[in-house]
Amino acid sequence: MQFDTPAATNPIDQLKVVGRPIHRIDGQLKTTGRAMYAYEWHDPNTPYAYGYPVGAAIAKGRIKSIDVSAAKKAPGVLAVVTTLDVGELKKGQFNTAKLFGGDRVQHYHQAIAVVVAQTFEQARAAAALVRVDYVVEKGAFDLEKAKDSAIEPAAKPGEAPPDTAVGDFDAAFASAPVTLDETYTTPDQSHCMMEPHASIAAWNGDKLTVWTSSQMIDWWRSDLATTLGIDKEKLHLMSPFIGGGFGGKLFLRADAVLAAFGAKAAGRPVKVALPRPLMANNTTHRPATIQRIRIGAGRDGRIAAIAHESWSGDLPGGGLETAVNQTRLLYAGAHRMTAMRLATLDLAEGNAMRAPGEAPGLMALEIAIDEIAEKLDMDPVQFRILNDTQVDPENPKRPFSHRNLIGCLEVGAERFGWSQRGRPGARRDGNWLIGLGVAAAFRNNLLIPSGARVRLDREGIVTVETDMTDIGTGSYTIIAQTAAEMLGLPIEKVAVHLGDSHFPVSAGSGGQFGGNCSTAGVYAACVKLREAIAQKLGFNSDDVVFENGEVRSGNRSVRLAEAAGSDGLVGEDTIQWGDLSETHQQSTFGAHFVEVGVDVATGESRIRRMLAVCAAGRILNPITARSQVIGAMTMGVGGALSEELAVDTRSGFFVNHDLAGYEVPVHADIPHQEVIFMDETDPMSSPMKAKGVGELGLCGVSAAIANAIYNATGIRVRHYPITLDKLIGGLPDVA
Amino acid sequence: MQSLIQLEISRRDLLISSAATVAVSGVAAEAAAQSPGNAMTYTTKISFTINGEIRDLDVDNRVTLLDVLREHLHLTGTKKGCDHGQCGACTVLVAGRRINSCLTLAVMHEGEQITTIEGLGEPGNLHPMQAAFVKHDGFQCGYCTPGQICSSVAVLEEIKADIPSHVTGDLTTQVQLTPGEIRERMSGNICRCGAYSNIVDAITEVAGTKT
Numbered sequence A: 001m002q003f004d005t006p007a008a009t010n011p012i013d014q015l016k017v018v019g020r021p022i023h024r025i026d027g028q029l030k031t032t033g034r035a036m037y038a039y040e041w042h043d044p045n046t047p048y049a050y051g052y053p054v055g056a057a058i059a060k061g062r063i064k065s066i067d068v069s070a071a072k073k074a075p076g077v078l079a080v081v082t083t084l085d086v087g088e089l090k091k092g093q094f095n096t097a098k099l100f101g102g103d104r105v106q107h108y109h110q111a112i113a114v115v116v117a118q119t120f121e122q123a124r125a126a127a128a129l130v131r132v133d134y135v136v137e138k139g140a141f142d143l144e145k146a147k148d149s150a151i152e153p154a155a156k157p158g159e160a161p162p163d164t165a166v167g168d169f170d171a172a173f174a175s176a177p178v179t180l181d182e183t184y185t186t187p188d189q190s191h192c193m194m195e196p197h198a199s200i201a202a203w204n205g206d207k208l209t210v211w212t213s214s215q216m217i218d219w220w221r222s223d224l225a226t227t228l229g230i231d232k233e234k235l236h237l238m239s240p241f242i243g244g245g246f247g248g249k250l251f252l253r254a255d256a257v258l259a260a261f262g263a264k265a266a267g268r269p270v271k272v273a274l275p276r277p278l279m280a281n282n283t284t285h286r287p288a289t290i291q292r293i294r295i296g297a298g299r300d301g302r303i304a305a306i307a308h309e310s311w312s313g314d315l316p317g318g319g320l321e322t323a324v325n326q327t328r329l330l331y332a333g334a335h336r337m338t339a340m341r342l343a344t345l346d347l348a349e350g351n352a353m354r355a356p357g358e359a360p361g362l363m364a365l366e367i368a369i370d371e372i373a374e375k376l377d378m379d380p381v382q383f384r385i386l387n388d389t390q391v392d393p394e395n396p397k398r399p400f401s402h403r404n405l406i407g408c409l410e411v412g413a414e415r416f417g418w419s420q421r422g423r424p425g426a427r428r429d430g431n432w433l434i435g436l437g438v439a440a441a442f443r444n445n446l447l448i449p450s451g452a453r454v455r456l457d458r459e460g461i462v463t464v465e466t467d468m469t470d471i472g473t474g475s476y477t478i479i480a481q482t483a484a485e486m487l488g489l490p491i492e493k494v495a496v497h498l499g500d501s502h503f504p505v506s507a508g509s510g511g512q513f514g515g516n517c518s519t520a521g522v523y524a525a526c527v528k529l530r531e532a533i534a535q536k537l538g539f540n541s542d543d544v545v546f547e548n549g550e551v552r553s554g555n556r557s558v559r560l561a562e563a564a565g566s567d568g569l570v571g572e573d574t575i576q577w578g579d580l581s582e583t584h585q586q587s588t589f590g591a592h593f594v595e596v597g598v599d600v601a602t603g604e605s606r607i608r609r610m611l612a613v614c615a616a617g618r619i620l621n622p623i624t625a626r627s628q629v630i631g632a633m634t635m636g637v638g639g640a641l642s643e644e645l646a647v648d649t650r651s652g653f654f655v656n657h658d659l660a661g662y663e664v665p666v667h668a669d670i671p672h673q674e675v676i677f678m679d680e681t682d683p684m685s686s687p688m689k690a691k692g693v694g695e696l697g698l699c700g701v702s703a704a705i706a707n708a709i710y711n712a713t714g715i716r717v718r719h720y721p722i723t724l725d726k727l728i729g730g731l732p733d734v735a
Numbered sequence B: 001m002q003s004l005i006q007l008e009i010s011r012r013d014l015l016i017s018s019a020a021t022v023a024v025s026g027v028a029a030e031a032a033a034q035s036p037g038n039a040m041t042y043t044t045k046i047s048f049t050i051n052g053e054i055r056d057l058d059v060d061n062r063v064t065l066l067d068v069l070r071e072h073l074h075l076t077g078t079k080k081g082c083d084h085g086q087c088g089a090c091t092v093l094v095a096g097r098r099i100n101s102c103l104t105l106a107v108m109h110e111g112e113q114i115t116t117i118e119g120l121g122e123p124g125n126l127h128p129m130q131a132a133f134v135k136h137d138g139f140q141c142g143y144c145t146p147g148q149i150c151s152s153v154a155v156l157e158e159i160k161a162d163i164p165s166h167v168t169g170d171l172t173t174q175v176q177l178t179p180g181e182i183r184e185r186m187s188g189n190i191c192r193c194g195a196y197s198n199i200v201d202a203i204t205e206v207a208g209t210k211t
Helices: A027-031 A069-073 A120-127 A143-149 A169-175 A217-228 A254-266 A276-282 A358-375 A380-386 A405-416 A475-487 A514-537 A560-564 A622-641 A701-713 B002-007 B011-024 B026-033 B065-072 B128-135 B145-160 B179-185 B196-209
Strands: A049-055 A061-067 A077-082 A111-117 A131-136 A163-166 A178-186 A198-204 A207-212 A235-238 A270-273 A289-297 A303-314 A335-344 A395-399 A427-429 A432-444 A450-456 A462-465 A494-497 A545-547 A550-553 A556-559 A569-577 A587-599 A605-615 A673-677 B043-050 B053-060 B091-094 B097-100 B113-115
Touching (some): A049 A254, A061 A111, A111 A254, A143 A335, A169 A303, A217 A235, A217 A254, A254 A270, A289 A358, A358 A432, A380 A405, A380 A432, A405 A587, A405 A673, A432 A701, A450 A560, A462 A475, A514 A550, A514 A560, A550 A560, A622 A673, A622 A701, A622 B196, B053 B065, B128 B145, B145 B179
Parallel strands (some): A303 A335, A462 A494, A605 A673, B043 B113
Antiparallel strands (some): A049 A111, A198 A207, A198 A270, A289 A303, A427 A432, A450 A462, A450 A569, A550 A556, A587 A605
């Protein structure tokens, strides 16, 4: 199905199943421990072996030799495969750093060997016996130091150019009566999904089956086939349950490669999981940024000039953290520029983490907005409303498909009691300095082709098959809701099978595009199935109605089970996207409101209240959508207060590479959270008229907290995370 | 509950009992005393009860309780999130008390009663806490969920048994079941999807409906 005109009224608009607060259809499996994740697949007749990875102990250099003699002699060891044994391998399309193979070490904990043994304990013990002789080379690990050597990278196809400019920023900024020019920093962050990267690989001749933990089945399948040098058609990949991803499982990872090589060498299926302490340096992370923001405004509070520049680093061949993107679209202003520069750093690969670009970009921009509003003596909510734009500010002929940022701000301010906000440092509750903060949320709506196959069987059960993944987002449930709505069935009559490369290629889970795109693909397949049913029954497909388990046309009606016949019927299609995202800017909007308390003596910040108001098109399931938003708000608390991969700039690695050192929020850090969804649809986005919320929920949260801390204390911190050492010097004297 | 009675001991008794642990865990001590060389001498026969079923095993002394559950008994509901006692995904109940099963060796549990997520309930026959997690959407990816649920069940028992926590204000009165107490006690169970707000709602509901 080609989607190239705005959606008219369609069966989804009935909202008998879609849009309803339906509990997750996989909820019972997950809460009883019966959902099977990658490492857990088990065939009682298969003698699985265990692979334990070895990571490089240097950040940059070359491996001279690897002595595996002791490891090979250790009890239970079946095989040892080293990066020197396999030699140079072709790199997958989506990876920057190689995952395995060859003598180069590009970053700390890069995989250099896998030890395979009969048991996990034997493999782990033997892995410690591998001796490696390195030639260490000098690397660059400090973004601040590398900043001046950062270059303007070539624009990649389909991605934003590093530099943009409209009007005359310099002149407009110079003549603006009120200006802001500040620099902000965001640290490297780690996804820290709860399920470590894990794979089981089983060879059958030249065919390979891999159970893994992947957000994007087809990307992984292509890149694993490339890396192993095998035909993609011979590779079967399965990932029906994924223990979180947040972007960390978008691209093929080393566990799958090591399991495949280990299984080949051992002649048995092999299981490999990355040990938690290997994850931060072996896999990808959100790169740190240095961001300079300049805003010039008139006395009337209107932005005249806005500039956002960002510096980030990555390995050679890597990419930018696109932290300026939202600034091109979020606020009005005739004179504007953005620029991004890329430094070479020899840390682990920088890549996508939840809302790449916007998450760190808004951490900076939305503090800057708070600052300029204060300089203007304006309420920051009113400042944002005044500077709203309904068109692309760089190209005013290009409107937004639907934009209700103002509604989010107004509803949020009313519900949160924004009027209680006072001057900085003015409100106190015992030992707590109390502050309120706000930030806008913004994230673009991305459209990716997505396919599905829908079967109707003689029992009247509809089965959906797509390689879409459910990383906790609720894909299983919203896909079942979509098929149920399209075929007039209760959700209990729909089965959903996901995450298998035998199924049609879907959008996958990423960029908050998964929900809208994958259900649109299921919609398209259901249209095909409806046509097949109508055709078989000789019904006119124009006036056919699917309702209550029946298909009706005029005064004829047939039970779906009966219509299916003994062989059943199948519909398969892929949603393809026209140019509606070019003619119209498609984005999602929100407003985050936060109340913090800062301990007047210790500088400890605690979150007391949180509210998110989101405008993201049709909400397909308010339960799962709300969960994504509260989860994102929680991640934003981590980003504001505690999350930072600490770089050892001497040895070149992230020091706090486990869940004790890298502090993600825990129960005690998070209060009750409120979410409001604006009642809206976006017919430009898809037949579902939905967009996404999974990343929107994170965008702006950390800045809202930073602004609340400023309101509580009068201390403006521009360098995340806002730990107590950055506050304590500015707090009032305690007797 | 036997374990909770055991908890009502003085700090001095606790120190004594900790010191005695090495000697009491006879099987493990015996195995460690054997001379290295033959791989087979590193295993120990153990027997414990898991989800009401007696299991006899001959295990590598290095195997954690977590890996016995997952790799030997294929009870994969108990999750390995970090293998270092930092995330709580592997939480199980041993004699009614919650522990991180990654931080304890299987050979230390001879004769003990172990309950995993599979033993609390099953699809179609959920434990009230499992049902409350579904109702309040107290999870997303589901990987920390078995640990969160096992922990939740134990937390309510701990509060009922008047065991104080870091946030308990008055030690002379019965511990109150407040959101603050629940959050503090659940803080060893990390949920990166960030379902905390919903989890507290689920636990609060179960606590409220219990007699």
